[in-house]
Amino acid sequence: MSQTALRIGMLGGTFDPIHLGHLRSAVELYEALSLDRLHMIPAQQPPLRGRPQVSAKQRLALLTAGIGDTPGLIADDRELRRDGPSYSADTLAELRSEVGDKARLVMAIGYDAFLRLAQWHQPERLFELAHLVVIARPGYGYPLPAPLRELVEHRRVDSIETLMQQPCGGYLPLELPSLMAISATYVRECLEAGKSVRYLLPDPVERAIEQGGLYRQCE
Numbered sequence: 247m248s249q250t251a252l253r254i255g256m257l258g259g260t261f262d263p264i265h266l267g268h269l270r271s272a273v274e275l276y277e278a279l280s281l282d283r284l285h286m287i288p289a290q291q292p293p294l295r296g297r298p299q300v301s302a303k304q305r306l307a308l309l310t311a312g313i314g315d316t317p318g319l320i321a322d323d324r325e326l327r328r329d330g331p332s333y334s335a336d337t338l339a340e341l342r343s344e345v346g347d348k349a350r351l352v353m354a355i356g357y358d359a360f361l362r363l364a365q366w367h368q369p370e371r372l373f374e375l376a377h378l379v380v381i382a383r384p385g386y387g388y389p390l391p392a393p394l395r396e397l398v399e400h401r402r403v404d405s406i407e408t409l410m411q412q413p414c415g416g417y418l419p420l421e422l423p424s425l426m427a428i429s430a431t432y433v434r435e436c437l438e439a440g441k442s443v444r445y446l447l448p449d450p451v452e453r454a455i456e457q458g459g460l461y462r463q464c465e
């Protein structure tokens with residue numbers, strides 16, 4: 247019975263650092279999908295990018311400060327407790343074993359990350375474990391490359407209701423109400439240049455970055 251099945255979301259990322267684009271998307275996703283909870287999971291070692299300048303532990307601390315007491319959002323440290331590259335398929339397998347076969351498990355990613363999904367570790371396995379919801383991001387509207395189209399097109403559904411009828415296997419592109427052009431790259435650039443990051447980050451995250459002297463150019 248889909249009405250009573252648990253609805254669990256996962257939003258992974260480098261969160262280098264967490265910003266309001268992540269957090270507002272997370273809140274809107276939580277509400278749009280009527281999730282029971284959304285696990286926000288920093289990667290210990292993101293497989294497809296260089297090593298972040300700030301440690302995984304520091305990124306987790308910033309994420310925790312950013313979430314604060316926001317209902318439904320969880321700063322989940324499970325990838326920090328695993329060695330080696332942080333593959334989402336392994337993380338979803340862990341979550342699936344915790345929530346059981348009937349739960350609706352949703353992996354959410356932004357459109358920029360989605361464009362590289364066919365290069366991820368075991369992309370087919372992701373759909374055996376979860377649904378994929380792709381969040382629109384300003385500036386990213388490119389047509390899908392052929393390998394990605396082959397991976398997702400036959401899984402596409404048109405509504406959240408249809409997606410939630412099954413525990414996993416669907417793909418839904420979703421435009422959330424507050425499209426925000428904020429990126430962590432831009433936040434880091436501002437910090438390195440000594441410019442203000444006010445209104446890009448939650449205040450406690452801004453304070454923690456300042457107090458820790460993080461993301462300064464000479465580090």
Ligand code: ATP
Nearest residue numbers: 258259260261267271355356359426428429430431
């Ligand atoms: P960077 O600029 O360093 O690449 P980022 O801002 O894209 O970082 P990530 O930690 O890589 O942040 O993002 C984690 C997830 O959140 C990804 O799926 C990404 O697409 C998504 N995301 C990031 N920023 C936004 C935003 N402003 N709106 C919607 N989704 C976002």
